[in-house]
Amino acid sequence: MSNPTSRPARKAVIPVAGMGTRFLPATKAVPKELLPVVDRPALQYIVEEAARAGLPEVLMVTGRNKAAIEDFFDRTPELEAALEKKGDAGRLAAVQESTDVAQVHFVRQGEARGLGHAVLQAAAFVGDEPFAVLLGDDLIDARDHLLEQMLAVQAEHGGSVIALLDVGMENIDKYGAVAIDPASSGGDVVAVTGLVEKPPVAEAPSSLAIIGRYVLAPEIFDVLRETAPGRGNEIQLTDALATLVERGEPVHGVVFGGRRYDTGDKLDYLKAVIRLAAERDDLGPSLRGWLREFVTELPAEGASPS
Numbered sequence: 001m002s003n004p005t006s007r008p009a010r011k012a013v014i015p016v017a018g019m020g021t022r023f024l025p026a027t028k029a030v031p032k033e034l035l036p037v038v039d040r041p042a043l044q045y046i047v048e049e050a051a052r053a054g055l056p057e058v059l060m061v062t063g064r065n066k067a068a069i070e071d072f073f074d075r076t077p078e079l080e081a082a083l084e085k086k087g088d089a090g091r092l093a094a095v096q097e098s099t100d101v102a103q104v105h106f107v108r109q110g111e112a113r114g115l116g117h118a119v120l121q122a123a124a125f126v127g128d129e130p131f132a133v134l135l136g137d138d139l140i141d142a143r144d145h146l147l148e149q150m151l152a153v154q155a156e157h158g159g160s161v162i163a164l165l166d167v168g169m170e171n172i173d174k175y176g177a178v179a180i181d182p183a184s185s186g187g188d189v190v191a192v193t194g195l196v197e198k199p200p201v202a203e204a205p206s207s208l209a210i211i212g213r214y215v216l217a218p219e220i221f222d223v224l225r226e227t228a229p230g231r232g233n234e235i236q237l238t239d240a241l242a243t244l245v246e247r248g249e250p251v252h253g254v255v256f257g258g259r260r261y262d263t264g265d266k267l268d269y270l271k272a273v274i275r276l277a278a279e280r281d282d283l284g285p286s287l288r289g290w291l292r293e294f295v296t297e298l299p300a301e302g303a304s305p306s
């Protein structure tokens with residue numbers, strides 16, 4: 001059993017080896033994680049979230065065609081010198097912020113064998129301590145403190161903690177779904193009693209879906225090494241967590257009630273860009289004014305645009 005008083009998590013793992021097929025052709029040459037959400041890559045929000053939660057050591061599990069990600073998190077002395085010479089302090093700060101926010105390390109996945117396999121590549125980096133996994137497609141609003149809460153739950157109960165969202169039965173087949181102990185339902189921290197990756201709706205244990213934040217016990221690595229390919233013939237993190245539950249290891253869920261943007265989905269990506277830009281001090285006032293006008297001019301659904 002994991003010891004609740006074991007060291008707190010300090011490291012974050014971010015799998016970035018996915019092919020980004022939903023955003024083709026944009027992602028032919030640009031990794032999907034670098035697509036801009038307003039003016040910074042989606043991935044920068046994720047790294048900032050990890051750093052804010054007290055996890056400044058970040059490992060990215062990359063794959064082929066992801067060299068631009070390494071470039072992005074590298075220093076750019078020539079660019080910085082040019083901005084300094086021009087006296088452009090604002091842009092210089094923005095450029096430096098993207099590299100100073102965390103210590104970013106990289107490991108290659110080699111073959112795309114699933115999320116569980118990607119996480120397994122982090123074993124040497126993580127060692128024998130709990131760690132966080134953040135999936136790049138899910139942006140959690142900076143005003144909501146999901147990861148901090150998950151780390152606190154892990155420190156209290158030990159074991160592993162996953163982020164959950166009620167996505168409704170009609171959407172559950174796109175996610176890992178969980179069964180929870182009814183005695184723990186109602187609050188935002190629940191005891192997980194079973195997990196299944198992307199079940200058919202009729203077989204889903206509940207409408208609670210895993211969203212892309214995990215705080216995992218290091219025991220997950222031994223389980224992943226023995227986990228056979230599952231759904232989609234890939235090694236699934238969900239299956240390894242199910243094994244931990246079967247062995248009696250604690251797995252808790254934090255049911256999220258805040259703002260989440262799925263930047264892996266085209267429509268949600270557009271919504272995220274508009275929402276975040278509309279709330280910014282620099283862009284917000286003009287964008288909100290334009291949006292109001294734009295909306296009044298929109299033809300009714302079904303009518304043909306002029």
Ligand code: G1P
Nearest residue numbers: 115135175176209210211212238
């Ligand atoms: C992965 C996980 C799934 C989880 C989802 C959250 O699936 O396998 O359990 O619900 O992330 O975004 P993917 O979206 O990579 O297919």
